[in-house]
Amino acid sequence: MAQHFLLSAEARTLSLKEIYKGGEEKAYLTFKKLRWQQTNGEAVCPKCGCVDTYEITTRRKFKCAACHAQFSVTSGTIFASRKLGFCDLLAAICIFVNASKGLSALQLSRDIDVQYKTAWVMAHKLREALAAETASEVVEGEVEIDGAYFGGHVRPENMKEDRKDRRLKANQSDRRRVVIALRQRDGRTLTFVRREEAEGVAIAKARVAANSMLFADEAAHWDALEMHYETGRINHSQMYSDLNGKHTNMVESFFSRLRRMVQGQHHHVSHKYLYQYANHAAWMEDHRRNSNGANAFSLLGASLAHPVSRTWKGYWQRSSFA
Known part of the structure; x- marks a missing residue:
């Protein structure tokens, strides 16, 4: 072997x-x-x-x-x-x-x-x-699309009589977000953080090239994509793959990495910065077959080519930049 x-x-x-x-x-x-x-x-x-x-x-x-x-x-x-x-x-x-x-900031600070x-x-x-590598990327060919929700967990009350129906929108947290991912088979992974998975329809129209083949699950909002792309739908309540190429296993692989990153390393990720961790997981997934030296020098080169960060420079001083 x-x-x-x-x-x-x-x-x-x-x-x-x-x-x-x-x-x-x-x-x-x-x-x-x-x-x-x-x-x-x-x-x-x-x-x-x-x-x-x-x-x-x-x-x-x-x-x-x-x-x-x-x-x-x-x-x-x-x-x-x-x-x-x-x-x-x-x-x-x-x-x-x-x-x-992924790597927690606490571990990096100690290292x-x-x-x-x-x-x-x-x-x-x-x-x-x-993340700048894919800022304007358009995926093509065979593309998988799916969404996964993160954060916003509402802890139930201790006493049974005090508990609320957490399925109702009024009793849900406003911090819950969905990561929508477009993954080109043998290509790049694009991630977007939104409030509802249905917003992925507009994203797909903007970032998936025409004449591409889209693979998605049976969620009703993906039906709108059939007007613009050839689609392959898979019902996950029956199977995960039809063994003939119709599946969303590659985008699910990305979500698996992201969930392990959030739960196993960071334990808590703010909805304000979830997009950062999603981009990180996508980059690691796309570069998983490269050596660690190639990835390190690639990231260093990207960092030296990237302009001064207007989000993170002076972050702790609460400096504002145009």
Whole structure:
């Protein structure tokens, strides 16, 4: 029997031991090469694009010969205004991608010895950067669609006579949200957080290419998709697959990862940030057959290509950004 890829040596191409053994200088060179890939690590001014720069070696900064602006390798990126060293940032990314079912901020803060707030914001910045990969993605071919509800649990009262019918809308929490997922077979997974699963119809029309084949369950709101796409419906009360390709098992696999992430790692996820965790689970699901080194450098490259976060920069100071 062939060995599973994730158990093989090819899946382990980066380790914390290797990162810290290489030291701060090697990590810094890695940041430079991934930030300025087209110039093989040679600095490019983020303001005017000039390649004629010189390095201020004592401060690990650069100065542009054209506009005289000073900048660093993380200026204008998701890591702008960082205080952690490059070695610690690279180690944090390695730990982040190694956790196949997600990583709690508390565990990350202990692993790299930083405050919980620092780890929490860093993890969310990484999730924002990885989500940018599919921000404008359109799926095509064979696509599965489904929704799963998260949060909003209403705890029943202790005394039987005090309990309410939690099936009624008046007795339900307003924090309950549904994650709607579009998953292209052998492709990417797109996630959206909404209040009702029926809102997925409009999402599908906008993000699924014409002439695609849609697979869904027997929920009535998916009937509207049959006017626009060829569809394959599966009744889950009878079977999960007809053994001829009609199923939603791949999108259910994503939901399984997300539920394990929420229940097993984070235990509680606010409805305000559920979209972040859904994007993280989708990215891990789509990159599950890559080595941890490939995932780490891919995420680092995406982070260095992503602009300053207007959501997470100054989060704990409650700073507001345009």
